[in-house]
Amino acid sequence: MxxxxxxxxxxxxxxxxxxxxxxxxxxxxxxxxxxxxxxxxxxxxxxLGYVISDRRESPVGPTIGLALTGASNPYLSELILGVESEARRAGYAMLFCDTHDDPATERDVVALLLSRRVDGIVLAPTEGWERQTLPILRRQHTPYVLVDRFAETACDQVGTDSDTAASQLVGHLIRLGHTRIGMLVGLRGLSTSAERVRGYRRAHQAGGVPIRPELLRDGESTVAGGRRATLQLLRQGQMTALFSANNAMTIGALLALREENVVVGNDLALVAFDDLEWGEVMTPPLTAAAQPFHAMGARAVQLLVRRLSDPLAARQIIRLPASLEHRASCGCEVAALIGS
Known part of the structure; x- marks a missing residue:
C-alpha cells in the first residue's frame, strides 16, 4: 500500500x-x-500527501446528466427512455437524479451531477430554478438543455406545444355545445400550467364563449389536488364539461366523479392533457392530448450534443405537437369518432 x-x-x-x-x-x-x-x-x-484522483472525466466515459421529477411522475418514464436511448446512440452514458419537483432538491441534484463531472445536463426545471439552479450551471460553465418545461432564460429548450393542444381539446368541447367548461389548473409557476390555461382561454375567445373565472380551479398537478378541485366544481353545479391539465389531476378527477356518481361522457364531458396508459380501456375511453415524451427526450439530447460540439451555436426552442386521441369521454359517439 x-x-x-x-x-x-x-x-x-x-x-x-x-x-x-x-x-x-x-x-x-x-x-x-x-x-x-x-x-x-x-x-x-x-x-498531507494524499493523492487526489483526477475526476475531470467520468470513469464511464462521456456522460449526460438528467434531472427531472421521475419517480413522482411515472408518466415521464418515456421521456427518460428517450434521453437514455439517444444518449447511448450518441456515445454517452446517462446519470439520472430525481428532483421531486422541489427547487432545493433540484439545486442539490444538479450540483451532485456536476460533481460527477458530467459533460452536460438535461433539466426539466422546477418553479424558481433561475434563482437556485441556474447560478450553479453558469458558475460551472456546463452546457444544459431544458426539457418538458420552457423558461425565459436564453438557452436550448424542447417541449410540447401545450397551448395549441389545450386549445384544441377545449375547442372540441365548445363545438359540442359546451359553454360552461371547468378546468383543473396545474402547479402555479410552471410554463406548462400557464400554457394550458392560455390554450383554455384562447379556445373560449375563438368560440365566442365567455370565460368564467370561477370554473378554473387549482389542482396543483396532484391526484389529491385534482380530486379536491373537481369536487369543488361539481358542488358549484355549473359546469357541463371538464378539462384536466395533467395526468395526476385526471386521476383525482375520476375519483371525485365516481364519488359523486357522475357518469363521464353522459352527465359530464371530460378531456385531459396527458394520455393515461389505460385511457383507451376506460369506460368510456378517455379523450386526451398525448405528449411525445420519447421524442422530446431524444431531441433534448440532440440539442445538448450539438451544444457540446459547437458552444456558439444559435439557441433553439423546439415545440413538438401533441397527438389528440379522440375517444368517447368527451361525449362523442364512438361511431361518430371513427368517421371523423
Missing amino acids: SAAKRIRMADVAELAGVSVSTVSHVLNGTRFVAEETRSRVEEAATS
Missing part, C-alpha cells in the same frame, strides 16, 4: 476543520459539497 493511501481521512478532517464524512464525500465524489469546503479539504489532503 502506498504512503498516500495510508493517510487517514480523520487526519484530513482535522486539518480542514470538517467531519470525516465530508472528507469522504469530497475524495470519493459521492455527494455535493460546497466549493469553499471542497477546496479546503483538497488542500488539506494534498498537504
Whole structure:
C-alpha cells in the first residue's frame, strides 16, 4: 500500500476543520459539497500527501446528466427512455437524479451531477430554478438543455406545444355545445400550467364563449389536488364539461366523479392533457392530448450534443405537437369518432 493511501481521512478532517464524512464525500465524489469546503479539504489532503484522483472525466466515459421529477411522475418514464436511448446512440452514458419537483432538491441534484463531472445536463426545471439552479450551471460553465418545461432564460429548450393542444381539446368541447367548461389548473409557476390555461382561454375567445373565472380551479398537478378541485366544481353545479391539465389531476378527477356518481361522457364531458396508459380501456375511453415524451427526450439530447460540439451555436426552442386521441369521454359517439 502506498504512503498516500495510508493517510487517514480523520487526519484530513482535522486539518480542514470538517467531519470525516465530508472528507469522504469530497475524495470519493459521492455527494455535493460546497466549493469553499471542497477546496479546503483538497488542500488539506494534498498537504498531507494524499493523492487526489483526477475526476475531470467520468470513469464511464462521456456522460449526460438528467434531472427531472421521475419517480413522482411515472408518466415521464418515456421521456427518460428517450434521453437514455439517444444518449447511448450518441456515445454517452446517462446519470439520472430525481428532483421531486422541489427547487432545493433540484439545486442539490444538479450540483451532485456536476460533481460527477458530467459533460452536460438535461433539466426539466422546477418553479424558481433561475434563482437556485441556474447560478450553479453558469458558475460551472456546463452546457444544459431544458426539457418538458420552457423558461425565459436564453438557452436550448424542447417541449410540447401545450397551448395549441389545450386549445384544441377545449375547442372540441365548445363545438359540442359546451359553454360552461371547468378546468383543473396545474402547479402555479410552471410554463406548462400557464400554457394550458392560455390554450383554455384562447379556445373560449375563438368560440365566442365567455370565460368564467370561477370554473378554473387549482389542482396543483396532484391526484389529491385534482380530486379536491373537481369536487369543488361539481358542488358549484355549473359546469357541463371538464378539462384536466395533467395526468395526476385526471386521476383525482375520476375519483371525485365516481364519488359523486357522475357518469363521464353522459352527465359530464371530460378531456385531459396527458394520455393515461389505460385511457383507451376506460369506460368510456378517455379523450386526451398525448405528449411525445420519447421524442422530446431524444431531441433534448440532440440539442445538448450539438451544444457540446459547437458552444456558439444559435439557441433553439423546439415545440413538438401533441397527438389528440379522440375517444368517447368527451361525449362523442364512438361511431361518430371513427368517421371523423
